[in-house]
Amino acid sequence: xxxxxxxxxxLRRAGALPRPDHGRSLAIRHVDVGSCNGCEHELxxxxxxxxxxxxxxxxxxxxxxxxxxxxxxxxxxxxxxxxLLTAYEAMPEPRLVxxxxxxxxxxxxxxxxxxLVGSVDTVLPVDLRIPGCPPTPDAIATALLxxxxxxxx
Amino acid sequence: MTVHAxxxxxxxxxxxxxxxxxxxxxxxxxxxxxxxxxxxAPDGTVAIESVAAQAGVVxxxxxxxxxxxxxxxxxxxxxxxxFDGHEPLRPLVExxxxxxxxxxxxxxxxxxxxxxxxxxxxxIESGHFRFHVVGDRILHLDARLFYKHRxxxxxxxxxxxxxxxxxxxxxxxxxAVANGLAYAHACEAALGLEPTPELTxxxxxxxxxxxxxxxxxxxxxxxxxxxxxxxxxHFAALTERARRLNAVLTGHRFLFGTIxxxxxxxxxxxxxxxxxxxxLDAIRVATERGWRELQFNAxxxxxxxxxxxxxxxxxERLGTVGPAARAAGxxxxxxxHTLRLEYPDFxxxxxxxxxxxxxxxxxxxxxxxxxxxDLLDRLLDGPVRPTGxxxxxxxxxxxxxxxxxxRGATLCIVERDGDRLTRVHLRTGAYANWPSVAYAASDNLxxxxxxxxxxxxxxxxxxxx
Numbered sequence: 001x002x003x004x005x006x007x008x009x010x011l012r013r014a015g016a017l018p019r020p021d022h023g024r025s026l027a028i029r030h031v032d033v034g035s036c037n038g039c040e041h042e043l044x045x046x047x048x049x050x051x052x053x054x055x056x057x058x059x060x061x062x063x064x065x066x067x068x069x070x071x072x073x074x075x076x077x078x079x080x081x082x083x084l085l086t087a088y089e090a091m092p093e094p095r096l097v098x099x100x101x102x103x104x105x106x107x108x109x110x111x112x113x114x115x116l117v118g119s120v121d122t123v124l125p126v127d128l129r130i131p132g133c134p135p136t137p138d139a140i141a142t143a144l145l146x147x148x149x150x151x152x153x
Numbered sequence: 154m155t156v157h158a159x160x161x162x163x164x165x166x167x168x169x170x171x172x173x174x175x176x177x178x179x180x181x182x183x184x185x186x187x188x189x190x191x192x193x194a195p196d197g198t199v200a201i202e203s204v205a206a207q208a209g210v211v212x213x214x215x216x217x218x219x220x221x222x223x224x225x226x227x228x229x230x231x232x233x234x235x236f237d238g239h240e241p242l243r244p245l246v247e248x249x250x251x252x253x254x255x256x257x258x259x260x261x262x263x264x265x266x267x268x269x270x271x272x273x274x275x276x277i278e279s280g281h282f283r284f285h286v287v288g289d290r291i292l293h294l295d296a297r298l299f300y301k302h303r304x305x306x307x308x309x310x311x312x313x314x315x316x317x318x319x320x321x322x323x324x325x326x327x328x329a330v331a332n333g334l335a336y337a338h339a340c341e342a343a344l345g346l347e348p349t350p351e352l353t354x355x356x357x358x359x360x361x362x363x364x365x366x367x368x369x370x371x372x373x374x375x376x377x378x379x380x381x382x383x384x385x386x387h388f389a390a391l392t393e394r395a396r397r398l399n400a401v402l403t404g405h406r407f408l409f410g411t412i413x414x415x416x417x418x419x420x421x422x423x424x425x426x427x428x429x430x431x432x433l434d435a436i437r438v439a440t441e442r443g444w445r446e447l448q449f450n451a452x453x454x455x456x457x458x459x460x461x462x463x464x465x466x467x468x469e470r471l472g473t474v475g476p477a478a479r480a481a482g483x484x485x486x487x488x489x490h491t492l493r494l495e496y497p498d499f500x501x502x503x504x505x506x507x508x509x510x511x512x513x514x515x516x517x518x519x520x521x522x523x524x525x526x527d528l529l530d531r532l533l534d535g536p537v538r539p540t541g542x543x544x545x546x547x548x549x550x551x552x553x554x555x556x557x558x559x560r561g562a563t564l565c566i567v568e569r570d571g572d573r574l575t576r577v578h579l580r581t582g583a584y585a586n587w588p589s590v591a592y593a594a595s596d597n598l599x600x601x602x603x604x605x606x607x608x609x610x611x612x613x614x615x616x617x618x
Binding site: 001004005008011030031032033034035036037038040041042043044045047048049050060062063074075077079080083087110111112114115116133134136137 | 301
């Protein structure tokens with residue numbers, strides 16, 4: 001098991017992301033409002049050894065109550081509109097919202113009008129847009145790190 | 154296609170089930186005027202039995218095939234069909250605000266409910282679970298999905314057959330190839346198109362590449378469910394490698410856009426397939442190395458046996474498919490019989506200890522990973538070139554495609570009027586298996602549920618559509 005861990009550390013160092021510095025942190029709450037599960041799978045791998053977002057102070061937290069960023073995936077379905085708003089209202093100020101993936105941005109939405117509300121920005125103010133179908137873990141990591149640098153300046 | 158009257162429909166279904174057919178799906182068509190039930194024979198052929206609704210009512214078959222429970226409830230919620238004899242016909246897709254209408258009543262001393270979701274604590278799709286619990290023990294679980302219902306099937310109606318592929322393909326990223334293939338097979342069967350041997354080979358490569366990353370992800374998920382970070386990270390890194398390989402081979406990490414009607418534009422030269430085989434060999438070595446560590450990690454292994462048990466009788470009764478069925482010793486696998494893909498002499502595997510528990514489902518993933526790596530090694534023995542189909546088969550207005558996804562048998566039925574889709578229905582392995590998850594969870598400890606759930610690792614998007 002120890003050799004596995006040593007190898008995993010090596011994978012992280014081989015990545016293209018910048019070296020972590022100090023003083024950064026972002027608590028992320030993810031909400032899926034109707035995705036195809038692609039954005040979830042890529043977001044999960046953004047925490048895997050190749051990218052390891054935690055080392056930059058970025059982590060997915062279990063509750064919106066202590067989250068800085070609401071990371072939303074998928075086109076907003078009529079059934080997920082209220083849960084999304086509830087999660088947003090539970091967040092402390094200052095709070096940010098990111099729309100992750102083309103569906104969340106409202107591109108090429110598929111579905112019936114009565115099942116879909118639309119893009120995330122029809123429901124909440126969006127601070128960060130991460131395009132892609134789905135965005136790669138690299139793109140997710142890069143966009144989130146830029147956001148942290150931009151907002152902590 | 155013959156449309157039965159009520160009594161003849163039940164008799165036809167009963168006769169097929171007695172003849173060893175398995176229930177494979179049921180849906181409403183023609184705006185609810187007709188209901189069609191699909192059944193799969195032991196040799197893999199699909200029979201479709203239709204019944205005309207009389208004043209919106211058709212007889213239920215849920216007493217004959219318990220697996221039809223969700224399908225009949227969905228047909229009721231989306232098309233208003235009433236199923237005579239299905240009592241109580243609880244809402245499924247429809248989100249009834251009255252709790253007592255969609256959950257079973259909570260009875261007994263000290264019984265309480267634990268409500269979880271639709272938003273979960275990790276990076277997980279949205280869905281609501283309502284546990285009936287005494288102390289820490291689960292008495293019953295009601296899963297309320299369809300928070301992600303996008304109306305994909307109705308939205309696809311009226312589009313061309315080629316355009317319909319977009320709706321089916323985007324139902325789920327984790328099953329994009331399997332769902333897309335089930336749709337393509339259905340359309341091609343309707344149009345009388347027979348795949349060339351090159352096409353069956355190209356598509357089998359894509360389907361197994363999807364299974365590869367998916368099963369690696371499932372092993373990582375079980376490690377995460379136990380809280381074993383090293384195992385989770387090892388297999389998550391392998392999942393990443395498999396997805397990077399997909400991007401190298403097809404330009405997309407989830408193989409989106411690779412399944413086209415009637416042909417394939419996948420082109421891999423000799424050098425690319427050679428490199429791919431080398432990478433697959435490296436993934437195999439790393440998989441075995443990680444698996445050895447997991448097998449000899451006592452604190453990990455202690456968590457797996459005897460929880461979330463789904464025995465062979467449960468599998469038959471609930472119509473469980475895929476790795477979850479095989480982990481209980483029921484060797485059903487669409488790949489054994491499929492004619493439109495290249496699986497010569499394919500034999501479904503079952504684990505040495507087919508106990509139907511979390512351990513068996515994990516062991517099964519490893520067995521299938523080895524099988525998939527062997528298949529890919531054989532299939533990638535030379536360049537892959539763009540290819541098509543031959544228009545030699547009979548045409549039909551309604552046809553089906555059946556494909557083994559990483560989660561199990563996935564059925565797609567297409568009804569057409571010329572080149573226009575009049576109805577498309579997708580019943581994925583995840584849809585078939587959700588009731589089995591709820592059943593397997595009962596009588597277990599509530600804190601074990603995440604692990605039991607991960608051992609099935611079903612998609613919500615696939616079920617909700």
